[in-house]
Amino acid sequence: MDTILLVEDSSFFEKAVTRSFRRADGFDIVVAKTCAEATAILREDAARFAVALVDLSLPDTTDVETVDLTTAFSVPTIVFSSRFDPALQSRLYAKGIVDYVLKDSPASLSYLRELVLRLRSNRGIGALLLESGQAPLGDAAEQLRRLQLSVTRVTDPKDALQQLNEHEHIRLLVLDQDLPGVDAIDLIKQVRLRRGPEKVAVVSLTEGCDQTDMVRLLKSGANEALAKTCPPEEFLLRVGQNLDTIDRILKLTDAANHDAMTGLHNRRFLFDAGTRLYVECRRSEQPVPVALIDVDRFKQVNDHYGHEAGDLVIKNLAEDLVTACGSGVLAVRLGGDEFCMLMPGCEIEEAKSCCAAVYSRFRARAHVFGGERVDVTLSIGLSSGYEDDLEEAIRAADEQMYAAKSRGRDRIIAKNDAIPRVEERLERFLLDV
Numbered sequence: 001m002d003t004i005l006l007v008e009d010s011s012f013f014e015k016a017v018t019r020s021f022r023r024a025d026g027f028d029i030v031v032a033k034t035c036a037e038a039t040a041i042l043r044e045d046a047a048r049f050a051v052a053l054v055d056l057s058l059p060d061t062t063d064v065e066t067v068d069l070t071t072a073f074s075v076p077t078i079v080f081s082s083r084f085d086p087a088l089q090s091r092l093y094a095k096g097i098v099d100y101v102l103k104d105s106p107a108s109l110s111y112l113r114e115l116v117l118r119l120r121s122n123r124g125i126g127a128l129l130l131e132s133g134q135a136p137l138g139d140a141a142e143q144l145r146r147l148q149l150s151v152t153r154v155t156d157p158k159d160a161l162q163q164l165n166e167h168e169h170i171r172l173l174v175l176d177q178d179l180p181g182v183d184a185i186d187l188i189k190q191v192r193l194r195r196g197p198e199k200v201a202v203v204s205l206t207e208g209c210d211q212t213d214m215v216r217l218l219k220s221g222a223n224e225a226l227a228k229t230c231p232p233e234e235f236l237l238r239v240g241q242n243l244d245t246i247d248r249i250l251k252l253t254d255a256a257n258h259d260a261m262t263g264l265h266n267r268r269f270l271f272d273a274g275t276r277l278y279v280e281c282r283r284s285e286q287p288v289p290v291a292l293i294d295v296d297r298f299k300q301v302n303d304h305y306g307h308e309a310g311d312l313v314i315k316n317l318a319e320d321l322v323t324a325c326g327s328g329v330l331a332v333r334l335g336g337d338e339f340c341m342l343m344p345g346c347e348i349e350e351a352k353s354c355c356a357a358v359y360s361r362f363r364a365r366a367h368v369f370g371g372e373r374v375d376v377t378l379s380i381g382l383s384s385g386y387e388d389d390l391e392e393a394i395r396a397a398d399e400q401m402y403a404a405k406s407r408g409r410d411r412i413i414a415k416n417d418a419i420p421r422v423e424e425r426l427e428r429f430l431l432d433v
Contacts, residue, residue, distance in 0.1 A: 001028050002050040002120055005041065005075065007066055009033045009058055013080075013103065017053065020113050027116075035061040039069060046073035051098075051116055056081045056088075064092060071096045076119060076146060080112060093232050098146045100233070118240050121247065122148040126170035129153045130160040130187075132179055137205065140174055143232050147239065157187050164194055171199070171246050172239060177206035177217070177225075185220045192221035198249040201242035259333040261311065262318035270332045271390070274342055277330065278390040281344045287385030288344050289351035290393040292401045293317070293358070295337035296377040296409040305369035312369075313337070313376055317362055324357035340394070348385055348414060355380050355412050377410035384415040 004021060006029050008014050014031055021027040030049075032038035035058050042049075052070040054077055056063065070077040079092055082103045089100045098119065101112050127149040131137040136153070144151050149172065154160050157179070164170060173191060177184040188202055203224040204217050214225040224238045257269040265273075281288045295301075295313060302310040314337060321331040321339060330342040341358075343351045359378055367376045381401025387393040400413040407413070 001026050003028045003030060003048050004116065005030050005032065005038065005049045005052040005070070007032045007035070007038045007052060007054045007058065007070070008080075009055065013055070016109055017080075017112070020109055021116070026120075034058055035066045035069060038066060042069065042073045042075070046075060049075045051075065051119055052077045053080050053112070053116075054078070056083060063088075064095065067092055067095055067097060076148065078112065078115065080108075089233075096142075096146065099236060114244075115240070118244065119148045122243070124169060125172070125243065126150045126152060126167060127172040127174065128160060128163050128170050130157060130173065130175040130179070131155060132176050135176070135178075137174065137176060137228075139232070140205065140235065143235055144172070144174070144239070147236060157182055160187075161190060161194065164191060164200065168199075171243060172201050172203070174203045174205060177204045185216055188217065188220045188222050197221065197223065198246060198253070201239075201246060203239065203242070259318075262315055262333050264318050264321070264331050264333045264339075266332065267334050270330075270334070270340060270342075274330060274332070275390045277342065277344060278393070282388070286345045287347060288342055288390075288393065289346055289348060289385035290383045290387075290390070290397045291341040291343070291351065291355050292334075292381045292394065292397040293321075293339040293341070293355075294379050294401055294405070296379055296405075298337035301369075301374070301376065305372075305374070309367075309369040310337075313367060316365055316367070317358075317378075320358050320361040320365075324361050325354045329354060340397075342390075343385075346385065348382075348416065351382055351385060352412065352414055355382055359412055379404040379409050380412040382412065382414040 004027055006014065006017055008017065008031065018029050021029055030041060032041055052075045054066050054070055056066065056079060058066060067077055067079065077097045079097055079100045080103060081100070084102055092100055099115060101108055101115070127144045129137050129141055129151060131153060133155045141151050141153060152163060152170070154163065160173065160175070164173070175184065175187065184204060188204070191200070191202060201223045202221060203226060204222045205226055205228045207228055217225045223242050226235065226238065257265055259266045278288050295317065298310065298313065301313060317339060318331070318333060321341065325331065325341065325343070328344070330344075332340040334340050341354070343354055346354065359380060362378055367374045379401055381397045381399065381404055383393040383396035383400070387396055396415050400415055404411045404413045
């Protein structure tokens with residue numbers, strides 16, 4: 001849990017801030033009403049605080065003493081004050097605060113909360129600075145660190161492109177538009193070939209940029225074109241807004257590619273990313289066995305015990321898929337009670353073992369509905385792993401799953417193990433008779 005140090009002597013603002021952050025998950029708030037109290041708290045354990053929210057008007061201090069205290073203990077500091085003083089604001093930014101927020105409306109409280117959430121999100125995000133060795137972007141690097149971003153600094157455009165290729169956690173590129181011998185517009189186009197605007201924000205900094213150049217930069221794929229002399233407050237706002245946009249896009253994309261009930265990837269993801277994965281593996285002559293898994297007599301479970309029981313079965317199976325096979329297997333819920341597994345690089349015997357692990361784990365579960373224990377079984381069909389494309393592999397797995405159903409359910413059948421098609425038809429005919 002993240003802990004916030006709130007240095008505030010007003011009971012009204014203390015309650016307002018406390019209520020706001022208690023609605024956000026994972027925050028604990030420690031309140032100090034004086035600078036002396038804050039000093040004692042920080043001396044005891046400063047490392048536990050993710051951020052300090054500091055009011056300047058305290059009974060035992062004047063001006064910026066509390067800010068000096070929190071920054072001395074390396075706690076990211078946000079000033080939350082009713083005083084608007086541009087000269088004081090500049091002094092505070094020079095001392096290393098993250099932001100200066102006015103207590104002038106309920107919107108300020110919302111902004112404060114979003115800013116703290118942004119700081120928490122930024123801990124796993126990388127920022128890349130492409131700068132000149134003769135004129136480094138030291139101020140920009142320091143401001144990004146205040147936002148809790150992990151900052152990497154390079155001076156060669158090739159190094160910047162390599163970093164973007166190798167590190168998915170980099171979501172921000174800040175580049176010096178005035179790099180000697182470098183066409184910034186061409187470089188941004190190269191960046192966009194590798195990472196789209198939904199993956200990385202590009203901020204261009206320049207000594208002087210006319211409107212025509214700014215428009216060209218934005219059209220080539222930059223998110224922002226700012227002067228190097230822009231106030232730190234504007235720089236941090238622009239960076240934060242762009243990272244917020246990327247976060248929202250990633251969340252929407254994640255929701256579109258995942259099954260809401262189980263958290264597994266869904267059919268859309270399978271035929272998008274799964275197809276690319278299959279092609280890459282087969283191109284390098286690696287097998288990709290595909291398994292289709294179906295819950296036997298699932299409709300009877302729903303009809304007899306209710307849909308809550310059916311939902312529990314689905315969630316249990318999803319959990320077993322993840323636990324039994326590990327991160328190397330792509331597990332997908334196709335819909336209803338049907339699931340799919342892609343096992344890249346697995347030979348057929350290893351794929352059988354993976355299916356057997358899922359089968360055994362699920363079979364051993366105590367499925368209890370309304371106090372009654374019910375045996376729930378699986379039928380699993382497995383492709384050979386050497387089909388030409390994903391669709392063919394799914395068809396092969398589906399044929400084996402159908403064979404498992406026809407032979408009494410509650411079993412695994414791999415493509416090489418399946419009975420010949422003629423015998424399968426004869427068996428179904430005799431069963432019908």
